Amino acid sequence: MQPAASDDLAGPCEQHAVSAGRVAHLDALHSENDLREILIVDIEENLKAFAALDIDQLTHTQLRHWAKWTGGVEPKLERAEEALRKGRALLVEANLEPLAATLAPLGIGRYEFQQFLASLS
Structure with a gap:
Protein backbone atom coordinates (compact mmCIF):
# COMPACT_ATOMS: atom_id res chain seq x y z
CA MET A 1 0.00 0.00 0.00
CA GLN A 2 1.33 3.39 -0.94
CA PRO A 3 1.29 6.24 1.56
CA ALA A 4 -1.11 9.05 0.86
CA ALA A 5 0.34 12.25 -0.51
CA SER A 6 -0.64 14.04 2.69
CA ASP A 7 1.60 11.68 4.71
CA ASP A 8 4.63 13.41 3.18
CA LEU A 9 3.59 16.65 4.85
CA ALA A 10 2.85 15.12 8.24
CA GLY A 11 6.43 15.43 9.52
CA PRO A 12 7.91 18.51 11.10
CA CYS A 13 8.73 21.35 8.75
CA GLU A 14 12.24 22.64 8.77
CA GLN A 15 12.84 26.33 8.46
CA HIS A 16 16.15 27.82 7.57
CA ALA A 17 16.95 31.44 8.20
CA VAL A 18 19.50 33.00 5.93
CA SER A 19 20.79 36.45 6.70
CA ALA A 20 21.05 38.66 3.65
CA GLY A 21 22.57 41.47 5.66
CA ARG A 22 21.59 43.95 8.29
CA VAL A 23 19.56 47.12 7.87
CA ALA A 24 20.12 49.58 10.68
CA HIS A 25 18.04 52.52 11.94
CA LEU A 26 14.65 50.85 11.47
CA ASP A 27 13.49 52.77 14.53
CA ALA A 28 13.02 55.69 12.14
CA LEU A 29 9.80 53.95 11.08
CA HIS A 30 8.26 54.00 14.57
CA SER A 31 5.08 56.03 14.90
CA GLU A 32 6.65 58.48 17.34
CA ASN A 33 8.91 59.60 14.46
CA ASP A 34 5.98 60.53 12.21
CA LEU A 35 6.85 64.05 11.07
CA ARG A 36 3.31 64.69 9.87
CA GLU A 37 1.98 63.94 13.35
CA ILE A 38 4.65 66.03 15.09
CA LEU A 39 4.72 69.07 12.83
CA ILE A 40 1.37 69.28 11.09
CA VAL A 41 -1.24 67.70 13.32
CA ASP A 42 0.07 69.08 16.58
CA ILE A 43 2.13 72.21 16.02
CA GLU A 44 0.54 73.70 12.90
CA GLU A 45 -3.05 73.10 13.99
CA ASN A 46 -2.42 74.58 17.44
CA LEU A 47 -0.60 77.57 15.94
CA LYS A 48 -3.64 78.28 13.77
CA ALA A 49 -5.92 78.07 16.80
CA PHE A 50 -3.58 80.26 18.84
CA ALA A 51 -3.33 82.89 16.08
CA ALA A 52 -7.11 83.26 16.07
CA LEU A 53 -7.26 84.07 19.81
CA ASP A 54 -7.56 87.47 21.40
CA ILE A 55 -4.98 87.17 24.20
CA ASP A 56 -6.56 89.98 26.21
CA GLN A 57 -9.88 88.11 26.35
CA LEU A 58 -8.52 84.74 27.54
CA THR A 59 -9.30 83.43 30.99
CA HIS A 60 -6.56 82.47 33.41
CA THR A 61 -7.23 78.79 32.66
CA GLN A 62 -6.96 79.36 28.91
CA LEU A 63 -3.73 81.35 29.34
CA ARG A 64 -2.27 78.56 31.47
CA HIS A 65 -3.24 76.00 28.80
CA TRP A 66 -1.52 77.96 26.02
CA ALA A 67 1.54 78.71 28.15
CA LYS A 68 1.89 74.99 28.81
CA TRP A 69 1.46 74.19 25.12
CA THR A 70 4.05 76.74 24.01
CA GLY A 71 6.51 75.24 26.49
CA GLY A 72 6.17 71.93 24.65
CA VAL A 73 6.85 73.30 21.17
CA GLU A 74 10.65 73.31 21.46
CA PRO A 75 10.86 69.65 22.58
CA LYS A 76 8.56 68.69 19.69
CA LEU A 77 10.79 70.52 17.22
CA GLU A 78 13.78 68.69 18.70
CA ARG A 79 11.88 65.41 18.34
CA ALA A 80 11.19 66.26 14.69
CA GLU A 81 14.90 66.97 14.11
CA GLU A 82 15.80 63.63 15.68
CA ALA A 83 13.22 61.87 13.50
CA LEU A 84 14.82 63.48 10.44
CA ARG A 85 18.28 62.31 11.53
CA LYS A 86 16.96 58.77 11.99
CA GLY A 87 15.24 58.82 8.61
CA ARG A 88 18.35 60.05 6.87
CA ALA A 89 20.42 57.33 8.54
CA LEU A 90 17.91 54.69 7.42
CA LEU A 91 17.73 55.90 3.82
Whole structure:
Protein backbone atom coordinates (compact mmCIF):
# COMPACT_ATOMS: atom_id res chain seq x y z
CA MET A 1 0.00 0.00 0.00
CA GLN A 2 1.33 3.39 -0.94
CA PRO A 3 1.29 6.24 1.56
CA ALA A 4 -1.11 9.05 0.86
CA ALA A 5 0.34 12.25 -0.51
CA SER A 6 -0.64 14.04 2.69
CA ASP A 7 1.60 11.68 4.71
CA ASP A 8 4.63 13.41 3.18
CA LEU A 9 3.59 16.65 4.85
CA ALA A 10 2.85 15.12 8.24
CA GLY A 11 6.43 15.43 9.52
CA PRO A 12 7.91 18.51 11.10
CA CYS A 13 8.73 21.35 8.75
CA GLU A 14 12.24 22.64 8.77
CA GLN A 15 12.84 26.33 8.46
CA HIS A 16 16.15 27.82 7.57
CA ALA A 17 16.95 31.44 8.20
CA VAL A 18 19.50 33.00 5.93
CA SER A 19 20.79 36.45 6.70
CA ALA A 20 21.05 38.66 3.65
CA GLY A 21 22.57 41.47 5.66
CA ARG A 22 21.59 43.95 8.29
CA VAL A 23 19.56 47.12 7.87
CA ALA A 24 20.12 49.58 10.68
CA HIS A 25 18.04 52.52 11.94
CA LEU A 26 14.65 50.85 11.47
CA ASP A 27 13.49 52.77 14.53
CA ALA A 28 13.02 55.69 12.14
CA LEU A 29 9.80 53.95 11.08
CA HIS A 30 8.26 54.00 14.57
CA SER A 31 5.08 56.03 14.90
CA GLU A 32 6.65 58.48 17.34
CA ASN A 33 8.91 59.60 14.46
CA ASP A 34 5.98 60.53 12.21
CA LEU A 35 6.85 64.05 11.07
CA ARG A 36 3.31 64.69 9.87
CA GLU A 37 1.98 63.94 13.35
CA ILE A 38 4.65 66.03 15.09
CA LEU A 39 4.72 69.07 12.83
CA ILE A 40 1.37 69.28 11.09
CA VAL A 41 -1.24 67.70 13.32
CA ASP A 42 0.07 69.08 16.58
CA ILE A 43 2.13 72.21 16.02
CA GLU A 44 0.54 73.70 12.90
CA GLU A 45 -3.05 73.10 13.99
CA ASN A 46 -2.42 74.58 17.44
CA LEU A 47 -0.60 77.57 15.94
CA LYS A 48 -3.64 78.28 13.77
CA ALA A 49 -5.92 78.07 16.80
CA PHE A 50 -3.58 80.26 18.84
CA ALA A 51 -3.33 82.89 16.08
CA ALA A 52 -7.11 83.26 16.07
CA LEU A 53 -7.26 84.07 19.81
CA ASP A 54 -7.56 87.47 21.40
CA ILE A 55 -4.98 87.17 24.20
CA ASP A 56 -6.56 89.98 26.21
CA GLN A 57 -9.88 88.11 26.35
CA LEU A 58 -8.52 84.74 27.54
CA THR A 59 -9.30 83.43 30.99
CA HIS A 60 -6.56 82.47 33.41
CA THR A 61 -7.23 78.79 32.66
CA GLN A 62 -6.96 79.36 28.91
CA LEU A 63 -3.73 81.35 29.34
CA ARG A 64 -2.27 78.56 31.47
CA HIS A 65 -3.24 76.00 28.80
CA TRP A 66 -1.52 77.96 26.02
CA ALA A 67 1.54 78.71 28.15
CA LYS A 68 1.89 74.99 28.81
CA TRP A 69 1.46 74.19 25.12
CA THR A 70 4.05 76.74 24.01
CA GLY A 71 6.51 75.24 26.49
CA GLY A 72 6.17 71.93 24.65
CA VAL A 73 6.85 73.30 21.17
CA GLU A 74 10.65 73.31 21.46
CA PRO A 75 10.86 69.65 22.58
CA LYS A 76 8.56 68.69 19.69
CA LEU A 77 10.79 70.52 17.22
CA GLU A 78 13.78 68.69 18.70
CA ARG A 79 11.88 65.41 18.34
CA ALA A 80 11.19 66.26 14.69
CA GLU A 81 14.90 66.97 14.11
CA GLU A 82 15.80 63.63 15.68
CA ALA A 83 13.22 61.87 13.50
CA LEU A 84 14.82 63.48 10.44
CA ARG A 85 18.28 62.31 11.53
CA LYS A 86 16.96 58.77 11.99
CA GLY A 87 15.24 58.82 8.61
CA ARG A 88 18.35 60.05 6.87
CA ALA A 89 20.42 57.33 8.54
CA LEU A 90 17.91 54.69 7.42
CA LEU A 91 17.73 55.90 3.82
CA VAL A 92 21.44 55.75 3.08
CA GLU A 93 22.32 53.57 0.10
CA ALA A 94 24.88 51.51 2.03
CA ASN A 95 22.31 50.80 4.75
CA LEU A 96 19.60 49.56 2.37
CA GLU A 97 21.90 47.60 0.04
CA PRO A 98 21.37 44.30 1.94
CA LEU A 99 17.71 44.37 0.87
CA ALA A 100 18.63 43.81 -2.78
CA ALA A 101 19.13 40.06 -2.31
CA THR A 102 15.83 39.63 -0.48
CA LEU A 103 13.87 41.55 -3.12
CA ALA A 104 14.98 39.38 -6.04
CA PRO A 105 12.48 36.58 -5.26
CA LEU A 106 9.74 39.23 -5.29
CA GLY A 107 10.56 40.11 -8.88
CA ILE A 108 12.45 43.29 -8.08
CA GLY A 109 15.75 43.13 -9.90
CA ARG A 110 19.06 44.34 -8.53
CA TYR A 111 19.32 47.00 -11.24
CA GLU A 112 15.92 48.52 -10.41
CA PHE A 113 16.74 48.49 -6.73
CA GLN A 114 20.12 50.11 -7.40
CA GLN A 115 18.32 52.86 -9.31
CA PHE A 116 16.00 53.39 -6.37
CA LEU A 117 18.93 53.56 -3.96
CA ALA A 118 20.73 56.05 -6.21
CA SER A 119 17.63 58.25 -6.21
CA LEU A 120 17.87 58.58 -2.41
CA SER A 121 21.09 60.58 -2.53
